[in-house]
Amino acid sequence: MIVGDLGAIARARSSPDFAMLELDGVLSIWLWLGLGFQLSTGAVLFWRLAQGKNRPRPLQPEWAPPEWAGKVTVLLPTLNEVKRLSPCLAGLTVQTEEVREILAIDSYSEDGTVASIEAAIAQDPRFHLILYDPDSDRWVGPSGALQTGFLRSSPESEWILRVDADTYPRPGLVASLLKAAIASNYDLLSVSAQFILKYPGEVWFHPAMLITFAYRFGAIGKRANSPDRVMANGQCLLCRRHVLEQLGGFAIARDAFCDDMKLARHAAKQGYRVGFLDGSKVVRVRMYEGVRETWREWGRTIGVRDASHPWQLWQDVVFLLAVQGLPPLILGFYAIAVPRSLLFQWPHVGLWSFNLLLMLARIAMLWAIAPYFDRTQAKAPWLFWLSPLADPVVWLRVLISALRPPKQWRGRRY
Structure with missing residues (x-):
């Protein structure tokens, strides 16, 4: 009897129906x-x-009071930017007396970038050209140029503003940053920008890239619960001069492709107050041309690899x-x-x-x-x-x- 029961069980277990039941059970667990x-x-x-x-409202253009005159030095690192530099130079020119100087640090561009900067110098004496040889120290990305500009900036400037060449500063940008930083006692403040989209691939792809940051780090303006979750955007980043001196300038990011996050998180770990606000009303940016460049260039920073454990x-x-x-x-x-x-x-x-x-x-x-997206020039905004x-x-x-x-x-x- 027992032998017969065992044989029946063995035959049942070998049947296709029993195998399917086992498979369904494993699948259900998974x-x-x-x-x-x-x-x-x-x-x-x-x-x-x-x-x-509960996120703060977007920053609005502001006008600086007379006592803010000369408080800011702008650092603008450039490398072969001639195709997109003009809107940035024009936007910096319209910033008012709070900007003492605008230092364009060029890494020996091989296009017409230097000529564009020299044309801006002829129109606005606040512009200065500094040549930086990236082979001299092999710092990654723009950090070496930023460090060179910082060391040559006027000691009279109380704030250092880093701006990237692909930004379109609106009138009142710098004053709005100063007002927000002073009001909230930020030591380092960066803002999100409004992205200009043109080609179908980037219209489809770029918003999904941005969502990854919103999902990981939460709403803009929300204070991070730890220094390792601080957000920053190097396209427009303001820092108190004495804080940057205490941090050693941009040296902490000398080997980082994600240099803005590396600097901001280092500052937060040292106890400085770091903020990230909505700047979509005061600065726009044209980052990449087409989906192929978006895929390649976003990939350097989207993982925040060199600023994270x-x-x-x-x-x-x-x-x-x-x-x-x-x-x-x-x-x-x-x-x-x-x-x-x-x-x-x-x-x-x-x-x-x-x-x-x-x-x-x-x-x-x-x-x-x-x-956060300007789709007025997009070929397929839908x-x-x-x-x-x-x-x-x-x-x-x-x-x-x-x-x-x-x-x-x-x-x-x-």
């Missing part, structure tokens, strides 16, 4: 684990997004996979491949419904970030609203950035 993981990461995401309702970097990679990379894929899989009879069985119903919630939150984020479909590709770019350290900046290899 689905439950996946759902639990997404629920926990999604809770973190929704908590971060909820902080956005390895555990933090990979925590962010996994987090973004759960809340941004997977939802479009999971919803697509359920729409195409899963039988309707399974859609309302657990854990399937929990998995697709929560990913639908994540996707709806992602679509709602498009309305929140829309003011692609902005389809950017959630780019999320899996953008997550792949974050993963590649985490795995492969950058080695090139503006054509120079390190």
Whole structure:
């Protein structure tokens, strides 16, 4: 009897139906684990997004009072910028008496960049040209040029403002930064910009890139809960002179492609007050031309690799996979491949419904970030609203950035 029962069990276990039941059981366990993981990461995401309702209003153009005259030195690092430099030079020219000097530090450009700077010097005596040889110290990116400019800046300037060549400063930018920094007692303050989009690929791709920062670091203006979560944007970054002196200038970022975050987080760790505010009303930026350049250049910084601990970097990679990379894929899989009879069985119903919630939150984020993009010149502006479909590709770019350290900046290899 016992032998017969064992034989029947053995025959049952070898049948295709039993194998399918075993497979379903294993699959169900993995689905439950996946759902639990997404629920926990999604809770973190929704908590971060909820902080956005209390974020400060965007900075507005301001006009400096007479006592602010000469308080700021602007540092403008350049390298082969002739195609995009003119709006930056024009925007700096219209800044008022609070700007004492504008130091353009050129790394021996091979185009007409120096000629453009010399033309600006002829119109505005606050402009000065400094030549910097990047081969002299092999600092990564613009840090060496910034350090050279800082060391040659006027000691009478109480503030140092770093501006990138791809920015379009609006009138009243510098005064608005000064007002915000003084009012909130910031030692270092940077702002987000409004991105100018033109070509279809970047209209579709760029918003998804920006969302990765919103998901990881929360709302603009929200104070970071630790120095390692501080956000910064080197396109427009203001720092007190004496603080920068205490920090050793830009030396902390000498080997960092993500130099702005490295400097800001170092300042926060030293106890200085660091702020990141909405500057979309006072500065615009034209970062990259087309999706290919967007993919390549964003990849240097999107992982924040050289300003993060390895555990933090990979925590962010996994987090973004759960809340941004997977939802479009999971919803697509359920729409195409899963039988309707399974859609309302657990854990399937929990998995697709929560990913639908994540996707709806992602679509709602498009309305929140829309003011940060100027699409008036875009050839296919409607692609902005389809950017959630780019999320899996953008997550792949974050993963590649985490795995492969950058080695090139503006054509120079390190």
